[in-house]
Amino acid sequence: MAERIDGKKVSGAVLEECRAEIARLDGQGKKPGLAVVLVGSDPASQVYVGSKERTCTDLGMHSKKLEFPADMSQEDLLQAVADLNADPAIHGILVQSPLPKHLDEGLVVRAIDPAKDVDGFHPENVAKLALEDTSGFVPCTPLGCQRLLEAYDISPQGKHVVIVGRSLIVGKSLALLLMAKGEWANATVTVAHSRTTDLPSVTRQADILVAAVGVPEMIKAEHVRDGAVVIDVGVNRVDDPSKKRGYRLCGDVDFAEVEPLASAITPVPGGVGPMTIAMLMRNTVKACDQSG
Amino acid sequence: MAERIDGKKVSGAVLEECRAEIARLDGQGKKPGLAVVLVGSDPASQVYVGSKERTCTDLGMHSKKLEFPADMSQEDLLQAVADLNADPAIHGILVQSPLPKHLDEGLVVRAIDPAKDVDGFHPENVAKLALEDTSGFVPCTPLGCQRLLEAYDISPQGKHVVIVGRSLIVGKSLALLLMAKGEWANATVTVAHSRTTDLPSVTRQADILVAAVGVPEMIKAEHVRDGAVVIDVGVNRVDDPSKKRGYRLCGDVDFAEVEPLASAITPVPGGVGPMTIAMLMRNTVKACDQSG
Numbered sequence: 169m170a171e172r173i174d175g176k177k178v179s180g181a182v183l184e185e186c187r188a189e190i191a192r193l194d195g196q197g198k199k200p201g202l203a204v205v206l207v208g209s210d211p212a213s214q215v216y217v218g219s220k221e222r223t224c225t226d227l228g229m230h231s232k233k234l235e236f237p238a239d240m241s242q243e244d245l246l247q248a249v250a251d252l253n254a255d256p257a258i259h260g261i262l263v264q265s266p267l268p269k270h271l272d273e274g275l276v277v278r279a280i281d282p283a284k285d286v287d288g289f290h291p292e293n294v295a296k297l298a299l300e301d302t303s304g305f306v307p308c309t310p311l312g313c314q315r316l317l318e319a320y321d322i323s324p325q326g327k328h329v330v331i332v333g334r335s336l337i338v339g340k341s342l343a344l345l346l347m348a349k350g351e352w353a354n355a356t357v358t359v360a361h362s363r364t365t366d367l368p369s370v371t372r373q374a375d376i377l378v379a380a381v382g383v384p385e386m387i388k389a390e391h392v393r394d395g396a397v398v399i400d401v402g403v404n405r406v407d408d409p410s411k412k413r414g415y416r417l418c419g420d421v422d423f424a425e426v427e428p429l430a431s432a433i434t435p436v437p438g439g440v441g442p443m444t445i446a447m448l449m450r451n452t453v454k455a456c457d458q459s460g
Numbered sequence: 461m462a463e464r465i466d467g468k469k470v471s472g473a474v475l476e477e478c479r480a481e482i483a484r485l486d487g488q489g490k491k492p493g494l495a496v497v498l499v500g501s502d503p504a505s506q507v508y509v510g511s512k513e514r515t516c517t518d519l520g521m522h523s524k525k526l527e528f529p530a531d532m533s534q535e536d537l538l539q540a541v542a543d544l545n546a547d548p549a550i551h552g553i554l555v556q557s558p559l560p561k562h563l564d565e566g567l568v569v570r571a572i573d574p575a576k577d578v579d580g581f582h583p584e585n586v587a588k589l590a591l592e593d594t595s596g597f598v599p600c601t602p603l604g605c606q607r608l609l610e611a612y613d614i615s616p617q618g619k620h621v622v623i624v625g626r627s628l629i630v631g632k633s634l635a636l637l638l639m640a641k642g643e644w645a646n647a648t649v650t651v652a653h654s655r656t657t658d659l660p661s662v663t664r665q666a667d668i669l670v671a672a673v674g675v676p677e678m679i680k681a682e683h684v685r686d687g688a689v690v691i692d693v694g695v696n697r698v699d700d701p702s703k704k705r706g707y708r709l710c711g712d713v714d715f716a717e718v719e720p721l722a723s724a725i726t727p728v729p730g731g732v733g734p735m736t737i738a739m740l741m742r743n744t745v746k747a748c749d750q751s752g
Contacts, residue, residue, distance in 0.1 A: 295586040354655040358650040358651075
């Protein structure tokens, strides 16, 4: 039976660290502030944004929510970002994804001051990750995965990490993070994806297997070597008429099949998910600390 | 016996492509110009810079060489870069590495206009590579490796590429290039390095093995699977009293041991080496083409 990697517990510890940092910054007259920009009324986005706001408040951070109608203009959105860039009470800016189709997400991300880009998607921060410049901001989900390994004392040093999925937000960023020089890095990293030939033979090489593809339960027993650590980044909704809400959440890993093989595994929900928001708070505290 | 991948031949074809592009640009009243900045009198650097200049002249490109004493100030170097950024006759700027220790290479690279950064080391271009934005400049050596595969019709699609070495200039950049979506990409990519446990077992997974570590002849028969394609990025000098100049050049691959196993292999010299300068010309022509 695999050890359950408890993302709720670890994210709680990260938030306690944030609390201590916030108290220290308070002694310097600084208070971290996070602004979240929400365009349109996607229900899932509203849930995420609400949860970010509550976490800020709970930690004693300043938080600001800007809500705009789905038909807002690109110009108005860029102006809102410019105002937040100029606001000294705001250290982190997050524009909730996805944006309505008529808005250029790339342009909006580039408009954010890199020093306030706590999502880590600005080209300046993408480059810093590749350059191993730790002053930058690393995307929250990869950072959360690394932190889970650290919390469970699973060193990636010299280990073979296989990441399934090549998105910038997770796959590529996690690859760069874990192949870098450093105590919780120095891994041999493989990035596999939809074009990989014979995926099971590649993923079975993994000491640490990370699934970040967004395909419900695609990682089966055949993909996993006995004793591997399995990190499941996927959050998928699948129809389930037995549930009141009509669906259940599941990861990219078939938990029932894989769990007996793994030495440690993250559940969905309660694994990587809670880490993402905790690392967002961590990045915002860092941004405040680095601010002039 | 492995097929020899002939970098001289392929680089010649790339230069012919450049020639055709230069003729086309001439019709638009444009002439690509490359500026090379050399600080100090490192003999190897002088050889490289001379060779770049000759190639430019041969192609009918404009070239400019700026030479400065080893004790020049950071300020003067940044001013020289700013002048080149402002010079409309210059489309590519290359500051020859290594710089004397008192000069901050990172700062100098950042000072180059990203649109003229034909080396592809500016953070803006590093980010574009990760973001799969093809308007950026990819470092010349990884680009040359990709081009060699293309020239020999060795598709990396779905193949397992194992890269030994995690430098930004070669390893990481080539990893990002070959894991991207695209016809001469879409590879499953592994980056291994000095901290990799049991390197031979990792490199033996490779359909295409790339050595970019700078350790003479460290890749032996035990590292290579029968039929693999082997790309040797290393250029090392090893003492050889039998040679008039006292040394010989060799790669990171033990050619004599590996060649009988490989299906195709690059020699050193004459493999990846000539590609680097050809891709520099290609990048400079692209910079000219993209200029306003």
